[in-house]
Amino acid sequence: MGNENSCFSKEDGKTRETMAEATKALQGRISLAHGAGGKSSAELLDLIFSKIELKNTPGGIGIDCAEDSALINLVDGSKTIAFTTDTYTVKPLFFPGADIGWLSVCGTVNDLSVMGAKPVAVSCSLVIEEGFPVQDLEKIIGSMNRASKTAGVPIVCGDTKVMEKGSIDGLIINTAGIGEVADLVRNSGAKVGDTVIVSGPVGDHGIALLSVREGLSFETLLESDAAPLNTLMQSIPLPHAAKDPTRGGLNSALNEIALKSSIPSSHALGRGIEIRIDEDKIPVRKEVKAACAMLGLDPLSVACEGRVVVCTDKPTETLEAMKSHPLGKGAQAIGRVTEKTGKSKAGVFLRTAEGGTRVLRMQDEVIPRIC
Amino acid sequence: MKILIKGTVQGVGFRPHVFSLAKKHSVKGFVRNAGPDVEIIASGSVSEKFLDGLVSLAPPLAKITSVEVDKTAFAHSEDFKNFEIVSSCIIDGNNFRLPVDSRVCDKCLADLSEAKNRRFGYFLTACTDCGPRFSIGEKVPFDRGNTSFSDFSFCPDCEKEFSNPGDRRFFAQTISCRECGPKLELEEKHGARTAGFAERGDEIEKIERTAELLKKGKVGLVKGWGGFHFVMDATSPNVKGFRKQTFRGNKPFAVMAKDLKSVEEFAQPTKHEKKLLESKKRPIVLVEKKENKENALSLQNEKLNEYVSPNLHTVGVMLPYSPLHYLLFELIDFPLVYTSANKPGLPTIVSGAEARELFTAVDSPVDFLLSDNLEIKNRCDDSVVRMQGERPLFLRRGRGNVPGMQKLSFKFEKTVFALGARRDCSISVASKGMLFQGPYIGKADFLEVSQQMRLEFEKYVSWFGKPDVIACDLHPQFESTVLAKELSEKLSVPLIPVQHHCAHSFSPVFHENGFSPQDDFVSIVCDGTGLGSDEVLWGGEVFLRKDGGFERAGHLAQKPYFGDASAREPLKTAASMLFENFGEEKTFEVLQRAYGKEESKFILSCLGSEGSATTSTGRVLDAVSALLGVCTKATFEGEPAMRLESSALGGDSCALEKELELEISKKSGKLILETFPLLDVCVGFENKGISGKDLAASIQRALGLGIGKVAREVIESNGIEKVVLSGGVVFNLAFAKAVEEGTGGSAQVLVCRCPGDAGISAGQAVWAAGLRL
Ligand SMILES: [Zn+2]
């Protein structure tokens, strides 16, 4: 009976295992989903990594490790340098609590900091659309300056390009940064028995942005959490793993730690690890919850720009240190790293307030479930 | 000669039946279980009376589908001296049959109360005609060694009964007694263990103590045949507190009552409901509460605490099914809350270890644990049924109805495993012309549910063999879909995701009224939401099945929808649906009915955003429920619509008939039913001189009529003779009746036997099997 091509069902039994197929999947056009930090982003990265041949310096950590920063061992072996770069496009350019300038410096400082590096200097490249108001530019550069001073990291070089009107939307900023590594922290280092700690409420940045974009009207102003994390990171005991949850939110950050810490070649032993967190321990602001509920978003998948999640065997000291730092006042222990159990491939599990366990997976979008 | 009897013939006392019949008619030879069937080998020929008797005198639990006589087989074999029951022979093949659990029979009940009987007060009394079957069966054939009773060998007395052809327990696989059977154990929270499994202890004493605890309003965790139950006095004021402790919101509890007389003290079952309540399957039946004609929603009845099924005009009731239940009801004179012991949406507890964990937890809602050491092999929750006149509609398929093998109405020699959707998940298997529908598992949001599904999947592979195809929902993020995908990759078999309402449409068509999936029909699906092929959440759909094609022919007008959280807060749904017509100011006023100024402002500001959209029937009824002030915040899925139905009871459904006539338009070849007037009329209804009750009844009817009329156009322009009505909203019987009326009567309307999500896996299996023909 039936028509095999019917829209009511489709056959889809095969895994996309080989690189060739991953490439095929991307062929045609890049979609916005490829930049959203979910599954499609991972596919895009796979494609890029497969095309680049020289990925690493001798003994260092290169592009294929997808850490927050690369590591370069100096030729004389005296020092290890962390090196990272990021490009910022954000709509709108100004939002509650921050702007693109502030964000671009913090982001790079944070990518260095979560690797355990002490940021030394950052660069700044601006791509500006023809007709962009000078006043706005001044404000944005002012924010970059403030961020650099707050973090104590100078902006040491840069570049400026002006593009024809309409070819970009306002302003794009790229920053790169280097840092000195004393004690390396990798996002693949989580160990069974570790406590998972997040430095403050999650999702503020994403919802603050959305509130401007969609004109949401909160009772109190919800501000972005964007902030440089270097001093916070330097104040806590060395964690086994750390990650700043940016695009894809806490969900993506934890999934990345769980996945990478389970790769047999890393220091994880045996069957790998799982991360188990408790829904009622995760700090989420009331406004963020309400907005997510209305818009059908999961707060755990909404972006932060000034939070860090760490896996540590010194939970008490870490919490104490975080709470005494201005950026870590809302720090909370949210779960534990456990040994991998069961047959599921998943790595992050959320214990709901009612006692069920939900699997947290990286996803491109949230589709309403209630039927 | 050889006689092969097929059907449900094992574990139901069929071989003893053959044995006594053979003795009577002097047949010589033997009988045995052969694979899923029973085989008789006899020397020479046998009398017609013997053959007749095989069927006409068969034991009550047997279901015979065919008797094949082969006169040539064994024609030259040696003459047998007598007639014997011999051990089973295992035949390769996967024609799986397990009998269903069946309520303790009257003869066994008599044993219970007879002081001199060996089984006086014995909580697991059973015979060939009664007792647990599927719940304790591990595989076929249904022999003691393949059940949980393999852990318990017969004492000399039981052995004697088992081998005595004159005994009611002759060859009964699941008999035991106090001497040799499982032991009852009672543990109290603030007290020592009454007795361990190792000790004998006095069972009757434990049951008496249990009754005492229940009388004090204590909450028990009590083992049933297919899983544990939370049990407490249903008249106790403690029900409210218990509800809170178990995160149930307002979700109704099931009740167990001693007998029909006791049921009638708080409810008014119809003739057909009574019959079903007393049937051997002993399902939970939704019955109307008493005294609700005058005041539906404030049931003040000392025979049932109002928090048992708050704000609803119905209550789910069952009668005792196990000997333990009967023993308990000898000692108490009030109905009991008897509800599956689980966390919301998670599988019901079946193992002693899980039960102990729950019982000993710091925040445990349970005061005592009454259990035994008989292992539950197959979890099966109580079946839940609502009667549509004489026809039972299943809200959940479980004890007494699983496995319930059904013949497919079309030829299909391969094997499909279907994993269901999200709510009320179960696994169905279409294999070699038969459809197996597994028991309810849970809500596929949770790892615990997908873990259980994985175990059941593996078990069913051992029963039916490896699938050729796996079917699942179209929604990529249900745990059932994720699991289906993983298993299809592991087993290298194709995965067929089936649209939710397509599955609802095919769920009924395999066995009833000569329906076959190849037939032409129109299907009306009135449901919550399911992901459509256009990324919109469907749920008010009319499909046309014609010439082997299946297409969406009409639906409710698409309305903005903000997902999961607004399903919990139906006034938000209402606001988002009204917004495009009402604009800011008027929508703001609507929101102010349940939210403060700032929150209303915030919600309003979200309404302009890009969200998803839905054509769901359930969401429209939710919105109406909120706008009428019946239910503005839901504590469980479907609550607003259920309460709307209760609030409409006794209302005039023909009020405002003109205003509520819904417009049907045509857009890109599909018929669209506009629902805005239904919501519009609710706003400020208090000033329009109509009661909420009449309005609720009228809106339900108008919506039902409207979608029925959409179907009517499709029926008439295509010359269709059969209509399937499915989807969760169909349990609202007044609504279903209006839909039927709307179709105009030219076609026969069949309401799906299992219209809610409990029927999804069966529908997926039938659709996928159809594709693979
Ligand atoms: Zn019996």
Ligand SMILES: [Zn+2]
């Ligand atoms: Zn015995």
